Amino acid sequence: MPDPIVFSGGTAGAWSVADVTAVSGASLASVARVDKGARPAAAATWILSGVTSNLRYTNSTEKRVLDAAPSVLGRPAATRAALIPITKSAAWWALAQDERRAVLEEQSRHIAIGSEYLAVVSRQLVHCRDQPGAVFDFLTWFEFAPADEALFDELLAKLRTSPEWQFVEREVDIRLEKAL
């Protein structure tokens, strides 16, 4: 079943905001903490919510690779995280399924690139385009150890220079540290 996931930006939550970069389009209001849970936190400055869902592009061969190394969230060593909300363009959503798949994987190697970093970057994809009133299409979430942040940046650099990213019209990169 789809699982609701809510990110609340404000003064409460397990994650301290270390840095915010508006990669494309407008940023989000500045906050000190981010809470990640099944419900909104009280008195949040912003709330971004969505659901985990079924795979949209991954084929059976690629799924076997992912299933062999499932993302484990909450690893004690993973004290850094990134919340990266993304909105794709109307042109992207107007493409047929095979056209989107071709850009995402055959041209951009999105799934293959992500698979190379499974051992160090845990991730969760939250869908929100189909939520009424949503301003982002996806809320992407990543957890990693402090020593692996450079590898995470390498992963992002590969994706951001791919043909798929020409369809990204808003992207905010929020770096987080586990609050002690």
Place this chain on the structure above:
Amino acid sequence: MPDPIVFSGGTAGAWSVADVTAVSGASLASVARVDKGARPAAAATWILSGVTSNLRYTNSTEKRVLDAAPSVLGRPAATRAALIPITKSAAWWALAQDERRAVLEEQSRHIAIGSEYLAVVSRQLVHCRDQPGAVFDFLTWFEFAPADEALFDELLAKLRTSPEWQFVEREVDIRLEKAL
């Protein structure tokens, strides 16, 4: 942008309920009217809501066929309608994208069969699986002239005997007539 669509079953609305069949699983509470709009109707017995969304399986060749004969809702002659909420099994949603596509089209010819009836059956696919708390995955909506109801039944019979329908675990077929 995804467009919110809300079906409210109760005593108000433009559509009179002519017949309800629980094809698979539980039926819905009996109502006299169904309202279709962007917001819930007041005092509804049940409310089913979702959004229109991007194509999930249709490839570019199939999309050209559909785009050449776009579904027009609200045709004056189309005084009959069907609201058919559907839930697919967990096994369906656990399949990779190419596996779902293979069942839906290569094995079941869902898109091809639907395309044969474009001239007489207008349709709208409302997605709700990713709505928190939704009990159906899709709310499928069809409009046709009274004389074409037999063709619509033929279309349904083809789909319901296809391999894809082995993954349908709940289906309620609500036949409607435009209230005068």
